[in-house]
Amino acid sequence: QAQFVESGGGLVQPGGSLRLSCTYSGGSFRSYVMGWYRQAPGEQRELVAQIELGTNANYADSVRGRFIITRDNAKNTVYLQMDRLKPDDTAVYYCNFLDPLIRPWGQGTQVTVSS
Secondary structure (H helix, E strand, O other), rough: OOOOEEOOOEEEEEEOOOOEEEEEEEEOOOOOOEEEEOOOOOOOOOOEEEEOOOOOOOEEOOOOOOOEEEEEEOEEEEEEOOOHHHHHOOOEEEEOOOOOOOOOOOOOEEEEEEO
């Protein structure tokens, strides 16, 4: 069954950095726009970064200038470099395609920003 597997989360102090990875096992994803989403406790899941088929990327206002999304089509993997992390970035992070092509969600990877 096609699935996304996210990794790289953890506990980090404010101002720190993490690099998340997400690999898709459902065949080549090179034809799809990829997104990183996050869901904080009690909140709806939100799209924070997306990358088109090449390198064009867009970001939510809350992360622009701090997060960078990249992709490696040969590895079916998308990355999220997160710098200058803030407590408000605490959430479970997921990757997926964009609507209306959303697939079943993976387990996500927990990011906790706390001193």
